[in-house]
Amino acid sequence: MIHPTALIDPSAKIGSNVSIGAYSVIGADVEIGDGTVIGPHVVIEGPTRIGRENRISQFASLGGAPQDKKFTGERTELVIGDRNLIREFVTINRGTGDGGSITSIGNDNWLLAYVHVAHDCHIGNNTVFSNYAALAGHVDIGDHVIMSGFSGVHQFCKVGAHAFIGMGCLVGSDVPPFIMMANEQRGRPRGINSEGLKRRGFDSTRISAIKRAYRTLYMAGLTQADAREQLESQAQDSDDVRSMLEFLDRSERALAR
Template sequence: MNANIHPMAIIHEGAQVHPSVTVGPYSIIGPNVSIGAGTRIGPHCVIEGYTTIGVDNHIFQFASLGAQPQDKKYAGEHTQLVIGDRNTIREFCTFNTGTSQDSGVTRVGNDNWIMAYVHVAHDCVVGDQTILANNATLAGHVHVGDWVILGGLTGVHQFVKIGAHAMAGFASRVSQDVPPFMLIEGNPLAVRGFNIEGLRRRGFTPERLKAVKQMHRLLYRQGLSLEAAQQAIAALVPEMPEARQDIALMQSFLDSSTRGIAR
């Protein structure tokens, strides 16, 4: 018996668990699970389904990872949950596998801080460096970009996309796409500004902050149609070359939005 595996844990034959993985008492690891080096799993966790977990994650007690999707159309297809590296997953989190109606994979990236009772439903894609506070809930097919922060009790409607560096305040009801960098809050949802403090902490230069501020103005403060705002945002590139990638990020997001953006 591996000294890192508590004798009261159940590791099914076929599970691929690195010798350095720690598993607490009464946790159950299913036969189709793969867990990378240095990952710590607390007591009373259930990790099942076709689930792949990377290195150096910390999964706290009572988490349920890899259960079948909460979708009535699911008929036992081979779908997956893939979790990256260095994530913190707190108590009572529930992450489900994907469905055949989408890519078949629910995916969580790297270096995420995921607090208690967070639900990540089928076919969600969560990027890197996000913070999902207590009871944040992602319905099916939601995409969350890098560096996003979701306040506690925030609910995100199925198929919504939240752009990189956006931030949602406590108990927000998110039913439309949220462009990158924006600061949102409330029920009904409103865009309150842009995430200037978060961007400063991530090293955005004054010129990049100026570009984000101008994109916010064009989308939300000048009474422009969305089409006119998109044209004006595209025209910022020659004026603000240092922010070229930030502008391209906004353009790509707006072009790909299918639910319409929060305005």
């Protein structure tokens, strides 16, 4: 299951039932979990840890050094979970010493062709990154986020769970959970991701509570402090609104408005 032209460093740890295609290069200090399939012409540099049953397509480049002038060669890592789909020409860089030293990808994510994930990013589970989506350094992406084609997120921004970033949208602020950002160059909130929530089993009561919270935060003409006070009251009856409040507490940048 390992093509004879593949180059594998003696220190690499390869699990059972791993397939590695022609001319792929697996570097030192790389671990690949059971059942993972690696296509031809893939380059994986270490230190990198890859979990079980991932599918990595041809020409992907994983675990490369961060594109950061402050990086001086210190030991940093890329950690990828289980059952991820990583398509052609995806690039994912390791972390930096100043940024926590780790870039991490969770489980069950789809990273489609030409996606770029920069150093010190952290991606949750069940996300979809469409073609040419890109993250600058130090970006946090929550579970079930969808990044549409040609979208991008500025460094140090956070995108909350279940958010939807529209095609071509450039995000320069923190995006709370459930929010849908417009497909325009300077992204702006345009409602909640109702369709995505329905597909994931959110009932009408939960969606109504999230819509009410959105109107409070974005449509009532309130300051963020006053909106937060009202959200505190709404959160007593909704765990989803509570998760929005918790996101606001963690936010260190301006909120998308």
